[in-house]
Amino acid sequence: MDASDFEDQVKKISSHEIENVDTADAVSFSPEEEKALARKIDFTLLPMIWVMYLLSYLDRTNIGNAKISGMEVDLNLTSNQYSIALVVFFVGYVVFEVPSNLVLGRSRPSIFLSSIMILWGTLTCVMSVVKNFTHLVVLRVIIGCVEAGFAPGVLLLISSWYKQTEQSKRFGVFISAAVLSGAFGGLIAAGIVDSLEGVHGIRGWRWLFIIEGVITVGVAIISLFILPDFPATTRRLSDRERRVAVARLATENVTATTEDTEHLSNLGACKVACLDYRTWAFVIGYMVIVGSSTLTYFYPTLVEGLFGNASTKKVNLLTVPIYGVAFIATGITSYCSDKVPTWRGLIIASWLAFSLICSIIVCAVYNFAARYALLVLMAAGLWSTNGGTLAYASSAFAGMHPQARGVALALVNALGNLAQIYGSYLFPEDDSPKYIMGFSVISAMLAVGVITFSFLHIWFRRRLRSGIIQ
Numbered sequence: 001m002d003a004s005d006f007e008d009q010v011k012k013i014s015s016h017e018i019e020n021v022d023t024a025d026a027v028s029f030s031p032e033e034e035k036a037l038a039r040k041i042d043f044t045l046l047p048m049i050w051v052m053y054l055l056s057y058l059d060r061t062n063i064g065n066a067k068i069s070g071m072e073v074d075l076n077l078t079s080n081q082y083s084i085a086l087v088v089f090f091v092g093y094v095v096f097e098v099p100s101n102l103v104l105g106r107s108r109p110s111i112f113l114s115s116i117m118i119l120w121g122t123l124t125c126v127m128s129v130v131k132n133f134t135h136l137v138v139l140r141v142i143i144g145c146v147e148a149g150f151a152p153g154v155l156l157l158i159s160s161w162y163k164q165t166e167q168s169k170r171f172g173v174f175i176s177a178a179v180l181s182g183a184f185g186g187l188i189a190a191g192i193v194d195s196l197e198g199v200h201g202i203r204g205w206r207w208l209f210i211i212e213g214v215i216t217v218g219v220a221i222i223s224l225f226i227l228p229d230f231p232a233t234t235r236r237l238s239d240r241e242r243r244v245a246v247a248r249l250a251t252e253n254v255t256a257t258t259e260d261t262e263h264l265s266n267l268g269a270c271k272v273a274c275l276d277y278r279t280w281a282f283v284i285g286y287m288v289i290v291g292s293s294t295l296t297y298f299y300p301t302l303v304e305g306l307f308g309n310a311s312t313k314k315v316n317l318l319t320v321p322i323y324g325v326a327f328i329a330t331g332i333t334s335y336c337s338d339k340v341p342t343w344r345g346l347i348i349a350s351w352l353a354f355s356l357i358c359s360i361i362v363c364a365v366y367n368f369a370a371r372y373a374l375l376v377l378m379a380a381g382l383w384s385t386n387g388g389t390l391a392y393a394s395s396a397f398a399g400m401h402p403q404a405r406g407v408a409l410a411l412v413n414a415l416g417n418l419a420q421i422y423g424s425y426l427f428p429e430d431d432s433p434k435y436i437m438g439f440s441v442i443s444a445m446l447a448v449g450v451i452t453f454s455f456l457h458i459w460f461r462r463r464l465r466s467g468i469i470q
Contacts, residue, residue: 027243034248037241041161041228044236046170048226049154050177052117055216056150057181058188059124059143060089062212064299065189066205068315074203079429081133088137090420092145097414100149101156101406102266109157110227113150114220120146121216128202128209152410159394159405160230163249165341168391172334175387179330182299182323188212190317272404279408281456282393285348286416288449289389292355292442293382294423295375302375302427302435318372322379329380330387337388342464344392345457348385349450355381356446362439385449396460419445 063071067082077085104112123143130136158170192211193204202210228234231245273279295302299319333351337344358378362371393412397405426438 027240027247029244029247033244037237037244037248038162038166040237040241041245042170044226044228045157045161046173048223049157050173051219052113052177052223053151053154053174054177054181054184055121055212055219056117056147057178058185058212059120059216060147061181062124062185062189062208063140065185065193066208069189069193069205069208070203071205074205075130075132075136077133077136083425083428085133085136085140087421087425089140089144090417092141093148094414094417096145096148097152097417098270098407098410101152101410102269102403104149104153104156105269105403105406108229108233109153110224110229113153113157113227114224116146116149117220117223118217120150121213121220124213124216125210127213128206148414152406152413155390155394155409155413156406157230159397159409160249160402161228161245163251164395164398165338167394168334168337168341168344168388171387171391171394172330172337175334175383175390176327176330178386179323179327179383183320183327186317186319186323269401269403269407272401273407273411276397276400276404276408278393278396279411281452281459282389282396282412283415285449285452285456286389286393286412287419288352288445288452289382289385290416291419291423291445292359292449293386294420294426295378295382295442299375303372322376323383325376326379326383329384333384334387334391337391341395342461343457344388344395345453345460348388348392349453349457351381351385351388352446352449352453355385356443356450359439359443359446363436363443366434368433389453392456 063085067077071077072082100116120143123139123146127136127139127143130139154174158174159167162170188211189208192208196202196207197204199207228236231237231249232242234242237245299322303315303318333347337347340347355378358374358381362374362378365371365374390409390412393409394405397408400408426441427435428437431437
């Protein structure tokens, strides 16, 4: 099948979906009714997934805070062993993302997402009893496998509820949870380690895993009763609201699953997603961003190196401004991107260029205060592009069959996260405090990102001028 034949096939699938909405479920609605429904979706969906993703990132990245809070010493971890503990999480995480979204496409998100959250929250609690490197690695592998279905599942859920011109702000809200988790992680770690160290004979870093795991399980149970399913199947809306939710998506060529939707086989959905060249362009672009964002796992270590013999509490607190600035930048970028959706590629490329400049300067400047400021600025660029890329990809895949869109988004997220495997080795301890190798590699990746998203911007703009819906 050549590119033109494939494009025709995708258009036929998209047309079939929209015809189902127009003929079988034809419904008219006023702008006021649509706005009221969008607000209801926002208040039902966004707060819940925000809290869930916040806890997801806390549970995934708290190992960095635990490392400098005594875990490294207690488990006799070497720098290489710590990197391995980071890497193994993403092995199962990458492998199970696509299968998880295939399962989610045929199930109820409220049950699927909440259930896997209960599992990884329980396993986070179990992290508190690890005795050695082997225990740590095994648990990280299992948690990675369990948590694999969450992020791509939420991406599919958001892309199934919102029109293309609404998605950047919503993805920005989603990603802001991960940004703030870094700030909260530092504050929580500082508070727990400082106040609970030695309580009941348990080290502070172990309490960190216990408390965060228990909170995760509690929130997961609540989400069972709040999280909506897909627009045509959710029980949180009336029949009229469900029909409007599906019909309004069709106005911007966003396909939605209805009772009349033709189901693709798992292999068929994978084939449609994998044969679409847009999928692989976004995979490359997202790998650059995620690979550069492995800085997240090393912020406590990098800050500790910059400020010498600073206390653990001070180091944890000094990571907070990094995420605070990134949160503000992400919010502003997401809001502006929905105002000019056809310029998303250029906005992402510009942020990556900004982070690239910061990374190059970090390699050349050895003043620790200046390097800390540059870390703050780099984080703003990297986090702003993370949510922007997911919204950009979701918009580009809007016309795909819903099952194929789920696979495409999972592929972007999964293969993008492969970058975290080699990214975990960018900052070895013997390269401190300058870490020239890590910042040099990140600079090269960011340069690739600037080229990739500049290309995507030009490519999609030309398609739109030619009358091709992206």
